Amino acid sequence: MAVEPLSSSAPNAEEDRFSRVVESAVMRALFPQDATRRAFLNSVGVSTAAAAIAQFFPIMAAKEAFAQGAAPEKKDLKIGFIPITCATPIIMAAPMGFYSKQGLNVEVVKTAGWAVIRDKTINKEYDAAHMLSPMPLAISIGAGSNPIPYTMPAVENINGQAITLSMKHKDKRDPKSWKGFKFAVPFDYSMHNYLLRYYLAENGLDPDTDVQIRAVPPPEMVANLRADNLDGFLAPDPVNQRAVYDGVGFIHILSKEIWDGHPCCAFAASKEFVTQSPNTFSALMRAIIEATAFASKDENRKQIAEAIAPANYLNQPVTVVEQVLTGTYADGLGNIKKDAKRIDFDPFPYESFAIWILTQMKRWGQIKGDIDYAGVAKQVFLATDAEKLMKQAGLTPPTPSGKTIVVMGKAFDPSKPAAYVDSFAIKRG
Amino acid sequence: MIAVGSSLNLRAALVSLVIFVLFIGAWQLGTSGKSAVATVDPEYAKLLGQSANTGKSAMPGPADVAQTIWGHLKDPFYVRGTNDKGLGIQLGFSLGRVALGYILALIVALPLGFLIGMSPLMNKALDPFIQIMKPVSPLAWMPLALYTIKDSGISAIFVIFICSLWPMLINTAFGVSSVRKEWLNVAATLEVSPLRKAFTVILPAAAPTILTGMRISIGIAWLVIVAAEMLVGGTGIGYFVWNEWNNLSITNVIVAILVIGLVGMILDQALARVARAVTYPE
Numbered sequence: 001m002a003v004e005p006l007s008s009s010a011p012n013a014e015e016d017r018f019s020r021v022v023e024s025a026v027m028r029a030l031f032p033q034d035a036t037r038r039a040f041l042n043s044v045g046v047s048t049a050a051a052a053i054a055q056f057f058p059i060m061a062a063k064e065a066f067a068q069g070a071a072p073e074k075k076d077l078k079i080g081f082i083p084i085t086c087a088t089p090i091i092m093a094a095p096m097g098f099y100s101k102q103g104l105n106v107e108v109v110k111t112a113g114w115a116v117i118r119d120k121t122i123n124k125e126y127d128a129a130h131m132l133s134p135m136p137l138a139i140s141i142g143a144g145s146n147p148i149p150y151t152m153p154a155v156e157n158i159n160g161q162a163i164t165l166s167m168k169h170k171d172k173r174d175p176k177s178w179k180g181f182k183f184a185v186p187f188d189y190s191m192h193n194y195l196l197r198y199y200l201a202e203n204g205l206d207p208d209t210d211v212q213i214r215a216v217p218p219p220e221m222v223a224n225l226r227a228d229n230l231d232g233f234l235a236p237d238p239v240n241q242r243a244v245y246d247g248v249g250f251i252h253i254l255s256k257e258i259w260d261g262h263p264c265c266a267f268a269a270s271k272e273f274v275t276q277s278p279n280t281f282s283a284l285m286r287a288i289i290e291a292t293a294f295a296s297k298d299e300n301r302k303q304i305a306e307a308i309a310p311a312n313y314l315n316q317p318v319t320v321v322e323q324v325l326t327g328t329y330a331d332g333l334g335n336i337k338k339d340a341k342r343i344d345f346d347p348f349p350y351e352s353f354a355i356w357i358l359t360q361m362k363r364w365g366q367i368k369g370d371i372d373y374a375g376v377a378k379q380v381f382l383a384t385d386a387e388k389l390m391k392q393a394g395l396t397p398p399t400p401s402g403k404t405i406v407v408m409g410k411a412f413d414p415s416k417p418a419a420y421v422d423s424f425a426i427k428r429g
Numbered sequence: 430m431i432a433v434g435s436s437l438n439l440r441a442a443l444v445s446l447v448i449f450v451l452f453i454g455a456w457q458l459g460t461s462g463k464s465a466v467a468t469v470d471p472e473y474a475k476l477l478g479q480s481a482n483t484g485k486s487a488m489p490g491p492a493d494v495a496q497t498i499w500g501h502l503k504d505p506f507y508v509r510g511t512n513d514k515g516l517g518i519q520l521g522f523s524l525g526r527v528a529l530g531y532i533l534a535l536i537v538a539l540p541l542g543f544l545i546g547m548s549p550l551m552n553k554a555l556d557p558f559i560q561i562m563k564p565v566s567p568l569a570w571m572p573l574a575l576y577t578i579k580d581s582g583i584s585a586i587f588v589i590f591i592c593s594l595w596p597m598l599i600n601t602a603f604g605v606s607s608v609r610k611e612w613l614n615v616a617a618t619l620e621v622s623p624l625r626k627a628f629t630v631i632l633p634a635a636a637p638t639i640l641t642g643m644r645i646s647i648g649i650a651w652l653v654i655v656a657a658e659m660l661v662g663g664t665g666i667g668y669f670v671w672n673e674w675n676n677l678s679i680t681n682v683i684v685a686i687l688v689i690g691l692v693g694m695i696l697d698q699a700l701a702r703v704a705r706a707v708t709y710p711e
Contacts, residue, residue: 083675110512112662112671116581119572123579219675245478246677312510315676323476330476 072280077104080111080120080129083314084218084236085324086157086265087130088304089345091314093291095307101290102283110313113217114187121270122148128269128284130156133349134189134357136268140380141367149271152349152380153281154288155263160324160343161192161255162240163199165232166225170250170333175203184216184224184233191255191264194360196234199258201426202408207364208428225249236264237324237343238316243332245320250332254342259407261346263353288347295345301325351377352414356405359417365428373417453491460490489680497680498687512672514664516684520692522664526582527650530589534646538594539639542601543627546635552602559598567592567653571660581661585654592653593646600642604635633709640704647700651693666692 077099081087091108093099099106111117114132118139121129136150165172172178178200185192193215197207207213216224218239224230226248233239234255243249255262267288274281294300305322308314314321323329327342354377361367405412412420421427489497505517545552567588574584608631616626658667666689673681 107511110662110672112660112668115572116575116661119575120581123575123581125579125581219671219677222677223674242677245476247477310509310513311672311676312513315513315672317478319476330473334470334473336470336473336476 072103072283073277074127074280075103075105077106077127077280077284078125079106079108080117080126081108082114082117082130082218083110083316084265085238085308085314085321085343086160086236088308088325088343089156089288089291089295089347090130090267091308092295092304093287095313096291096294096304098287098291098294099284102287104280104283104287106284106287108313114190121268124270127273127280128267131266131268132187132190132192133263133266133353134191134194134361135187136266136380137354137357137376138189138361138366141371141376150268150380151271151274152266152268152354153274153285154267154292154347155349155353156265156267156292156345156347158261158263158344158346159254159256159341160264161195161234161236163196163232163234163252163255164225164240164243164249164332165252166228166230166249167247167332169231173252175200175205178203178205178231179210181231182212182214182229184214184221184230184235186215186218186236188215188366189361191262191357192234192236194357194364195255195258195262197364198360198407199234201424204426206426222246222248238314238320241320241324241329242316244330245317247332251329251337254339256339256341259405260341261344261405262407263349266349267347292345292347298326298340301327352405352412354380355414355417356407356412359412359421362417363421363424363427374414456491460488489683493680494683494687497684501684516666516669516688519664519666519669520688523654523658523666524692526586526658526665527589527647527654530586531593531647531650533586534590534593534597535643537590538597538642539601542598542639543605543631545598545602546605547631552606559595562591563595563599567649568656568660571657575661581663585657585661585665588657589650589654593650596645596649597639597642600645601635601639604638604642605631607638608634633707636707637704637709640700640707644697644700644704647696648693651689651696655689 079090081090094106094108109126111120111129114135117126117129117131118135120126121131122139131152133152133155136152139148139150183196185196187193193213196213200207200211205211216230216233218235221230221233221235221239222243225233225243226246232249232252240249240251244251255264269281295304302322302325305325306318309316309318309321324343327340328336328338329342331337351374355373358367358371358373358376362371405414501516505515507515508518545555570588570591571584574587575581578584578587612630612634613626616630621630654665655667655670658665659671660667662668662671666685670682670685673685
C-alpha cells in the first residue's frame, strides 16, 4: 500500500508546535488545575514562569530532546496493536511515514488479544503497545497481573465505540427491557465494560444480576451475535460497523452518547523504556502526536481508512473502516447517520480520566479496600515526578483535575472520587 | 489375491469419489442463497456487505473456496508487511516451530524413556509425575511459558515440546521394558557392553513401539501448533486462521482447514513409512 508521504510543512512551524506541546505538557503536569495554572501564569508572566520552572525542571533539555530529535538510542522498534480503529494513530503512522520521518524504523505487529499484548509488552518483545486505557492502571496497581510500573503517555482515541444489538431486538430500544440479555465487552479492564455497566445501571439494571456481561475478543463478537450466543455488545469499531455490514446487528447508540469525549485506548510503555531510552521515546511520542493531529482532521479520514484497512493492518473492507472514521454510517436499520465526532483523536491523558476509571473499578469490585485515587492516577500519568519536583521547589502540589467530565448528564468531580462511588444506587460492596 | 486387492482399492476409490461429489453438491446447494430481497436505498446499500444486501448466505460455496485456493497457490510466498504474509510462508513458520519443539522432545524422550524402561525403580519413581503432567492440555502451559520464558516464539515451541514429549516418552519406556527376556539373556551371555546392548538389541526391538509414539506425537504437535499460534499470533498457519476470522472470511478459514489437514496427513504418512521400515517379523 503506497501512501503519499505527508507534505512537509514548514519545519519552523513544526518545531514551534513541539516546543509548545512540551511546554504546555510540563505546565499541565505541574499545575493540572487550569485555574491554578492560569493564575500562576498571569501573576508572574509566561517567560518568568518558564524560567522559574527551568530551575528545577530541564524544560530546555526536554524541548530539545523533543523538537530537535537527538539521535534515538534505539531505531528499530516493535509496537503491538489490536486490529481495531482505536489503534488508528499507532497503525497509520507506519504506512503513512510518521515513524520514519522521526528516524525510527517501527514494525507494528498485530496481536491476538489484550492479555497477550500485555504479556508481550511486559516481556519486552514490544517496546510500546496499544492498550485499553484502564490496562496501564490495572498493571500498575497489580489488578489481574503483578504490579509493574507502567506509564500511559498518550490517549489514542476518544469516543469511537458503540452498543450494537442483534437484529431480533430492533424493537427493544428501551434498555429497561433488556433484562436477561447476554452482552459482550472486549476485556474486563476496559472502558467498554465500565461504560456498558454505567449505562445499564443508570437504566435501573444491575449489570451483575439482571444481565450477563462477558469478555469476548472482538473478532468473535460478530460471529457470536450471528450465532445468537449474544444479544449485544459494547465494542470497539470496526466490530459494530462490521455487524451492520454483515446484516447481523444494528447500532443502538454510540458510546459518545453516554460520555462525549471519553478516552478509550491508550499508547502505553513501561517506565523502564521511558527512562532508559528518552530520545527514542520522545521521537516516538512526536510521531504519535503528529499522527494523532493528522487523524483528528476530518478531511484526512478517508485517506487514513484506505491506509489501515488492508490485511496487513485491520484486515477489513475499506467501506467499513471508512464509515467508522468519517462518521457517515449505516446504522443497520436502514438509516444513514452522520456524526463527524463518532471517533476522534486527542492524545492528552487527563488525570481525571484515570480517576474516573478507578472509581468504576472500585464501584464494580475490581479493586477492594481503600484506594488512593489521585496517587495511582499520578503514578501512571508520570505526575509523581512532577509532584516531587514541585515540592523541591517549595510549591504546593495542586489537587489533580483536568477537564470537566459529564457521563449521562451527571458531572464528575475528580477531587471527590469516594463520594462519587457512594452516589450510585447500583454498586458492589 | 492381487486381483481382489486391486479391485477393492478401485471400489474404495469409487466410493470416495461418490462421497466427495455428494458432499460438494450438498455444499453448493446449501450455500446458493436466495436472490436479492427488499430493495433498499442504493446509497444505504453501498454501505453494507453482500450478505446484508442480497440475503446471500455468508457461507462461501465450493467455487469460492476453489478460487481462493488457486489465489494462494499462485502466490504462496508474498510478503506485504509484518502482518500479511503468504500461506506458504505461514506454513513454513508453523512447520519450523513444530520441527524444533518435536526434535527437542525427541532428544529428551528417547534417553529418558530408555532409563525408565530399563530401570523398574525409575519407572515407579517417575510414574506419578508423568501421570499428572500427561493429561494437561498443552495450551494450559502457555500463560506460564509466556510469563517465565518471556518470549512468545519460544513459548510456542515449548508448548509443542511439552505436548510431543509424553507419547514418545511413554512409548519408548514401554517398548524398552517389553523387549523379550530371551534376547536380553543372549546379550548377557555374550557379555555385550551396556551401550552396545542398548543400540544393537534394545533399540531395534523397541523401534516399532517408539515410532508409534513418534507418530502420535507429531499428530498432537500439529493439532496444538494451530491453537498456540491463534493465541500468540504473529506468524504461522494458526495466526492466518485467526487473522481471517478477524475479517470474518469464512472462505479463507476453510482453505486453512484444508491445508492444515493436508499437511497433517503428510506428516503422519511420512512417519508411518518410517515405522514400516523398522518393523520386523517375529
